[in-house]
Amino acid sequence: MYKKRIKGSRKFNERLARARAERQRRRLEAPAPAYPPGLPELRRRIVVEDFDLGEVVRHEIRLYRGSRVDCYIVEVDGKRLPGRMGWARVLEMIRKAFVRVRAFD
Numbered sequence: 001m002y003k004k005r006i007k008g009s010r011k012f013n014e015r016l017a018r019a020r021a022e023r024q025r026r027r028l029e030a031p032a033p034a035y036p037p038g039l040p041e042l043r044r045r046i047v048v049e050d051f052d053l054g055e056v057v058r059h060e061i062r063l064y065r066g067s068r069v070d071c072y073i074v075e076v077d078g079k080r081l082p083g084r085m086g087w088a089r090v091l092e093m094i095r096k097a098f099v100r101v102r103a104f105d
Contacts, residue, residue: 039065039069040065041065042065043063043064043065044062044063044072045060045062046061046062046063046090047060048061048094050098052101053101059076059077059097060076060077061074061075061076061090061094062076063075063090068084070086070087071086072086074093076093
């Protein structure tokens with residue numbers, strides 16, 4: 001088996017403990033960091049109006065604060081969607097919601 005090295009390790013551990021204590025002391029003496037303000041409950045609202053087919057189609061998408069900074073809880077026309085979505089998935093959902101229309105000549 002390997003032999004545990006005892007000689008010199010006590011000095012090393014003491015030096016490490018002193019360094020940790022010094023870093024902790026400096027951190028506590030420094031001023032508190034400036035944290036950004038908290039995020040609002042309703043983070044974004046997207047209103048889409050489509051005039052292509054003669055009648056106005058209007059959708060309202062509300063993005064609420066989620067458990068992560070880069071994710072939203074999504075509500076479309078008052079109905080909450082299950083789970084959470086990122087910004088890219090929200091844009092993909094909007095893109096797929098509107099059908100492609102042929103050009104009218």
